[in-house]
Amino acid sequence: QVQLVESGGGLVQPGGSLRLSCAASGSIFSIYVMGWYRQAPGKQRELVATIGGITNYADSVKGRFTISRDNAKNTVYLQMNSLKPEDTAVYYCNAEVQSDYRGRYWGQGTQVTVSS
Numbered sequence: 709q710v711q712l713v714e715s716g717g718g719l720v721q722p723g724g725s726l727r728l729s730c731a732a733s734g735s736i737f738s739i740y741v742m743g744w745y746r747q748a749p750g751k752q753r754e755l756v757a758t759i760g761g762i763t764n765y766a767d768s769v770k771g772r773f774t775i776s777r778d779n780a781k782n783t784v785y786l787q788m789n790s791l792k793p794e795d796t797a798v799y800y801c802n803a804e805v806q807s808d809y810r811g812r813y814w815g816q817g818t819q820v821t822v823s824s
Contacts, residue, residue: 710734710813712801717818724822725789730801730815732782740804742777742784746797746820753800757786760804769795791822 716728732739743758757775758764765773774787784801801815 710805710807712813712815714801714815714818717820719821720791721824722822724791728786730784732803735807737806742803744786745800745802748797793822796822
């Protein structure tokens with residue numbers, strides 16, 4: 709069994725910064741890809757950024773968000789700068805993990821609210 713636990717969400721003013729963290733634990737042999745997705749009220753869940761052999765960003769966050777990873781800690785981070793009200797959403801961590809089998813796992817989500 710694999711668990712993903714996010715932290716770092718909160719309320720921030722427009723133009724501010726937040727750093728999200730997601731730690732994976734459990735029976736993990738290796739992690740192929742880790743990433744962040746978000747879901748705003750009334751909208752579908754969308755990709756924000758992923759990191760595996762390469763990094764990938766949604767166009768809406770390029771130049772403002774940076775994804776990074778600490779393989780020794782099985783942790784992925786999302787540094788979010790120049791936040792905008794439209795970044796408000798629940799942010800979910802995702803990981804493709806080799807455990808007893810290869811599968812994708814989700815965290816419980818952390819709320820990010822950008823408002824003055």
